[in-house]
Every structure is written in structure tokens, then in C-alpha cells.
Amino acid sequence: MLEIRDLTKAYGDHRVLLGVDLDVGAGEIVGLLGPNGAGKTTLISIAAGLRRPDRGSVRIAGRDAMRHRPLTARLIGLAPQDLGIYPTLTVRQNLMFFARLAGLGPSVARRQVDSTAEAFDLADRLNHRAETLSGGQKRRLHTAMAVIHRPKLVFLDEPTVGADVASRAGILDVVRQLAAEGAAVVYTTHYLTELEQLGAAIAVLHAGRIAVRAPLPEVIARFGAAGVALRFAGEVPHLPGWRVDGARLVPEETVADPVAAAAQALAALGARAGGLAGVEIVRPSLESAYLAITGQPGVAQTEEVVDALAA
Numbered sequence: 001m002l003e004i005r006d007l008t009k010a011y012g013d014h015r016v017l018l019g020v021d022l023d024v025g026a027g028e029i030v031g032l033l034g035p036n037g038a039g040k041t042t043l044i045s046i047a048a049g050l051r052r053p054d055r056g057s058v059r060i061a062g063r064d065a066m067r068h069r070p071l072t073a074r075l076i077g078l079a080p081q082d083l084g085i086y087p088t089l090t091v092r093q094n095l096m097f098f099a100r101l102a103g104l105g106p107s108v109a110r111r112q113v114d115s116t117a118e119a120f121d122l123a124d125r126l127n128h129r130a131e132t133l134s135g136g137q138k139r140r141l142h143t144a145m146a147v148i149h150r151p152k153l154v155f156l157d158e159p160t161v162g163a164d165v166a167s168r169a170g171i172l173d174v175v176r177q178l179a180a181e182g183a184a185v186v187y188t189t190h191y192l193t194e195l196e197q198l199g200a201a202i203a204v205l206h207a208g209r210i211a212v213r214a215p216l217p218e219v220i221a222r223f224g225a226a227g228v229a230l231r232f233a234g235e236v237p238h239l240p241g242w243r244v245d246g247a248r249l250v251p252e253e254t255v256a257d258p259v260a261a262a263a264q265a266l267a268a269l270g271a272r273a274g275g276l277a278g279v280e281i282v283r284p285s286l287e288s289a290y291l292a293i294t295g296q297p298g299v300a301q302t303e304e305v306v307d308a309l310a311a
């Protein structure tokens, strides 16, 4: 559904995208991850046709999106990161406006407004002005407007920001349903557990490129190294096989079982463990994998990740 090739984009001399390749198939949800400022919104804006890249191509349903704009635009649903609702219109008018804009006829549009409002738990707010909604309800309306025409390619840029637990679950349900109906979904979030709940594939945007693109279990298996650190108040004791990292002792090599490693280290330290202030255990998870891939502080061993990335 979506094929991005060698996309580059700079703002002035700030180079944000340095050659991004990304494919998303029909029925697939891809979780696009990356630190603040990595370029996720920039990438989505280009893929959805709102911004021009400096170089590279975007193909949608096999067509060059830049040459066949009106045709490909109809296949797309986009919920931008910034809220785009019309505050003085009612919820119904907001939804209707987008349904008609997407080319739906009046009766189909009315049906879609009702079913989409139902799916996003907004049915009882349809006749209220959007400005009277709570923050989470506004976010749901904003997302509903993006998918009102059941697009084949959906971009959701942090759709659950500000949503409460129930709203978030509702949004995830709709996303799963869209994918089940065959839509390709690109989903950005900083809440990694959402991607586990969605069963999403993972794409990590880091240093201007897609550093990793793989099914979630594979990302965890490859990069979600277990980790352990012993934190000390005062002087950090020396222990063979462990190195001092600030106020912490961390193993020189990755450990398979962090709890056993901590227990052995404490036994070996004996009385010298007296200044122990805490034990940090990191189990292999999407979070530890993500931190390792993006080289952010975590207990995970980054050298192994660098090797794996190079391989």
C-alpha cells in the first residue's frame, strides 16, 4: 500500500531525514517510533502529501503519489499530531465535513458519521459543539475525522495523546478494526505498550533513517537485551566482570538472567555490598529494545546492539 524510498528532507541546514525506506502492506499496522524530533511527523506529512521531500519517492497502491495526487489522496486518512477540529461546529458537522470532503455522497456520509461516532464513543455528543468536548473527546473526534471514509492507508500521529484509559482502548480497537478490514496503518506513539496491544510491526526512526523494521517479537529478541545494574550510595566497589558506570556497577558482558547475575554479584561482594542503594533489573522488552536501538540511557548493553545493527 505504501512504499517509501530514499526519502530525504532538510529544514534549512537541519537534515532531518537522510534516506528513509519504509513499506507498509495492506492490513498491516506499523508502529513508527523515534525520539522527539526524530522526524516522524515530517515523514508522515511527506507520505500523506502535505510536504515535499528534497529527494526520494512515495508510492501509494503502486502509484507515484506525487504524480497522481488527487487519486492517491482519496485513499489516505491522516490524523495529524496537532488537533484539527473546527471548534464552533458540532461533532456531527465536523464529521460530515470530512466525509463529504473525502467524496462520500450525502446518504453514505450520514451512515458513516453515525457508525464512526459510535465506534469512537461520541454518539451522544454528535449535536454538541466540538469546543465543548473534553481533551480526550476532542482527540477521538480528530481521529474519527481521519478515518470517516474508511481509507486504505491511514496515518495516525500520536492519536492517543491526552486520552484516558477507556478512550485509548477504544481508539486501539478502531485501529485494529481498520487493519482487519485491510487498511495499511502507520501509527506513531510514545506509549510502547500500545504497539504490543495492536500487534504492530515496529519501525524505529533514528538518526534520519529507519534503523530497524521488524515484527515486534523479533525486535525484542534482537535488541531487548536483559540488563542489571547495582546502584551504590557512596563509593562503588570493584568486582571482576563488572564495570563502574557512575554510581552503578554493570556487567561487562550481557547477561541472560539478570536476577541470577545480581544475586551472584551480591554474594561475591559480601560485606562490600553494604553501600548498596538499589538493584535495577531490565527484562527484555520493547522498551529496553527501543532504548538500545536509539542509544538512550538504559541498562541494556549498547555494544551488542551496535554489532547487531551492523550485521
Ligand SMILES: Nc1ncnc2c1ncn2[C@@H]1O[C@H](COP(=O)(O)OP(=O)(O)OP(=O)(O)O)[C@@H](O)[C@H]1O
Residues within 6 Å of the ligand: 011, 016, 034, 035, 036, 037, 038, 039, 040, 041, 042, 043, 081
Ligand atoms: N516546519 C518546520 N520548520 C523547521 N524545522 C522543522 C519544521 N518541522 C519540524 N522541524 C524540525 O525537524 C525535526 C523533526 O521534527 P518532527 O516534528 O518531524 O519530529 P517528530 O519525530 O514528529 O517529534 P515528536 O515526537 O516530538 O512529535 C525537529 O528538529 C523539528 O524542530
Ligand SMILES: [Mg+2]
Residues within 6 Å of the ligand: 040, 041, 042, 081, 157
Ligand atoms: Mg511528531
